[in-house]
Amino acid sequence: MNRWAVAALVLGVLALAVWVVAGRNTGAAALPEVPAGGYAEISVSTLGKLLETPKEERGFVLLNVHVPYAGEIPGTDLLLPYNRLPEFADRLPQDKTTPIVLYCRSGAMSRMAAKTLVQMGYTRVYDVPGGMNAWRTSGGNLVFKKR
Template sequence: MTPTRTRPRAPWAAGFCVGMATLLGCAAPDTAESPVTQQDSAASVSAGPRSLGPDAFATAISDPDRFIINVHIPYEGEIADTDLQLPYNEIGQLSGLLPADRSTPLAVYCRSGPMSQTAMDTLSGLGYTDIVELDGGMRAWTASGRDLKHR
């Protein structure tokens, strides 16, 4: 036998339930009962395009799934393990060289920053959702004590 409602719900009951659910859902969590680690917190945040300093960029590109692109023209060196040399101003025309999966994590850099900023904007416009850019470019990279490769 299926349970049935024998009397109608009071008109205010639905509003009360929605209001309480909203209030309880928006309340600050009791951190003693549900600790959130920095790593958990970072994983729950949308990736999106962002600029990173050399240390954070080095961490980001250590992920073997991240596709690394040097967008500087003319060629002036590259960070080790760079996957592609692609002029920042030709990304739209050469987008077939990029990963087809728009959720592929990307990393872009140039010599000093402006070209990779433009590249990041272009890639975001193409639908890529996880893009990091080296703030200060290869100059910041080498100033932090890291090396560049030359062909």
Template sequence: MRIAGMVLAAGIMIFISACTPTNNESTPTASPDTEPGTETTATYHTMSIDELANIVSDDDQAYTIVNVHIPYQGEIEGTDANIAFNDIEALTEALPDKNAPIVLYCSSGNMSEQAAQDLVKLGYTQVYDVPGGMYAWQSSGRSLVNSQ
């Protein structure tokens, strides 16, 4: 019985760690546009909740803010679009040029991290992921809105 409990606890820890986003300041992702032998590394960056709150409160039009969480569970006020993290075609169609600053978030950070990696692979240069996403937003005392 004791061994079964330890196995269960280990399984839960592995599951939680697999669903938890990394908190890297930037994560390198290989760029597909390089010639063999001249590889460069493109990166996406992380953005804190406070940095995102400043962008939202300043109504900074320079940033495109996208909620990539599915299914829809609300959003941060000031969000420009709600597009599923795994619908890269719809995401790229909704985004400005590849050099424009883009902020991605989801509920916890996992889906936005995946979408950020995909965009960097496609050549986007200013991609920001918000680790902790809507959970961290709410934990900071801020609220979500429901636009649907």
């Protein structure tokens, strides 16, 4: 094989690798930047795409903060009350750079929880405006587990 054929083969493999990686950019890497000292919002559409990644590869924690329990989005990792997050600090990721995606039923509780997590030192906090209501409106299902 001459060097031009080898170069073409290497370029082809690199192009394929870039295409595969770009197509799988559905985990934590796909989350938007968070402003310093704040949190970011993501849509239910974005959340749906993120949840297509297998749970062990996601790279973020999905946290339902709604009280009382009103169901959950499939794939939820934790259920903690929005108004008692500091009490449950031991259940939250110890690495404060771990992305945490929050939701509640309508968005009000998760917005308050996002502010609390930022005050607790978390730097990659994401809120899903509209919460479970928006999730259902977009065609998503909720699961109800005995708690």
